[in-house]
Amino acid sequence: MADRILGLVCLILAAGMGWLGRGYVAPISYEPVGPAAFPLLLAGLMAVLGGWLAVRPQPQVDGAEPAEPLWGPASIRVLTLAAVMLAYAVLFQWLGFVIATALMTLPVGRVFGGTWRQCAVAGVALGVSFFLLFDRVFDVILPPGLLHLLG
């Protein structure tokens, strides 16, 4: 079933790509193949392969791992982790590396079995040590964020 859905999603994607791709016309053309041909070719290929998957899902071959259901007992943890990662990405620049990393380590560490105390210590240690290592030693500029306000 999951394979059929994947096939359908690819078909929709291919339709979108094809529809947008049709409008790509070069103002002045120097070559027989314009900017639209390759995307349209890919959309066609994707439609064929996606359609194939939707109609005839992949057979189970001996020895191959069985297809896992997308929704399982771990899904809540996966969703939590994904949400934390997204929040980390969005707040990274504004909060700054040290604070964002320390805050991110709390829920991520908890999901991976650490205690609150362990995660808090690990978060502060990671934030500060990586900041000093990358920003100060390796010259990779990291956002100071809110720490900037402290001077």
Add this chain to the structure above:
Amino acid sequence: MSSTLDHLMTGFGVALTPMNLMLAAVGSFIGTVVGMLPGLGPINGVAILMPLAFALNLPPESALILLVAVYLGCEYGGRISSILLNVPGDAAAIMTAVDGYPMARKGLGGVALSISAWSSFVGSMIAIAGLVVAAPLLASWALAFGPAEYFALMVFAFACLTGLMGDQPVKAGLAAVLGLSLATVGIDANSGVYRYTFDSVHLADGIQFVAVVIGLFSISEILLMIEQITAGNTMITQTGRNMFNLKEMAQTWWGTVRSSIVGFFVGVLPGAGATIASAMTYSMEKRLTDTEGTFGKGDIRGVAAPEAANNASAAGSFVPMLTLGVPGSGTTAVMVGALALYNITPGPALFEQRPTLVWGLIASMFIGNIMLLAMNIPMIRIFTRILSVPNWALVPGILAVSTVGVYAIHATTFDLVLMTVLGVIGYVLRKLHMPMAPLILGFVLGELIEQNLRRALSMTNGDWSILTESGISRGFWVCTVLMLTVPFIVRAVIQRRRQRAIPAAVAATPEQAG
């Protein structure tokens, strides 16, 4: 040949500078650790370190030396958790666990670890020697390639990947098309038309390679890890000898050499990687030498062969990457991306234009290997101790380093959000058994394949027959068709034979069937 040796000497001049030596050592160590950590393989190691190498403003030679050392180190490291935990660090180390773990349970963990380090060393060295001989030959031959030949070659590379992907060829094909489609985002270099940018300034330059690689490999890996935290594996403590003896070395010698040669050729073939090399040579050795039926029960030959092969194939995959610009594996695809960050396009001209880069890299592979052997035999206890770092500290660390790597390139929140979104998509695709190597190969080769197609068709004013005009391109098209059809036929024949054999075997020996 003498000019090859001269070039190699120049290469050693580059690789032996104190900074490059240090980078090779650091890369080897990090690579071994990353390879050892369950779930993380060479592609993750190289992907995480690549943006950092760029952000540290390393010169291209040095960045490449660091990344190659990480790659080779990962191939060494994968075996440690395979043998001690029965958890392969990456797919290429799966076969090592088959005999390595039973050996460790018998108290021969030290022997299994040391013999696998030795065979990894032999495999790599034989393959690097092969690289030295084959690469310049292939590069000089490839200078005759025009756009049509390149296009045919790249189609062949995709056919190899999809044909060899075992039970999921349609998904592998879809993955490749997805990768190619991602590469079309941004301004079209020929016409200046904005494609799939949705009026976003951030997408005008295209999707950032680093965000794609880190998202698809590092972020999705972390999401997959969360599902496996319940798997309780107890580590076996080392007992008995730490080193193999001369008898064991003699016992494994020919198998190691054979597997190294096979592994090298599998590595050279675009698309086939270390996983296929190790599985192939394990079954080859089993068929050739397993007269007593000890393979799978802790046979030392079953540890040496796949280790030699996966290391040899890693070195072999540099042949098509350096000479043709077509990566032989997912990891070398990431390296092509790394070179692109420096505006360097690998290909036959690279040997002429940047000899110090190419030969410095090859020389550093020799040096990195010696370092890895020296590091892996005495320091095994230190490496095994790292395995006990708990995930609650390790995962936030990996996430922070990955994020720093992506942020360092453009310092925008957009890339970080894109990385996370791609990570979630990658997680769903991997759950659906969509292979990631064709996707990343498609993304890396996307622009190149389109440009070559358009250039070829421009030469004939749109006549498609140019794609099959030369002997070289015709050869590639024939190989492409074979690659797409032969695995299907072979699989169908094997399946039919198996279906016939099972009822016969059950009828003959019913009491042994269970």
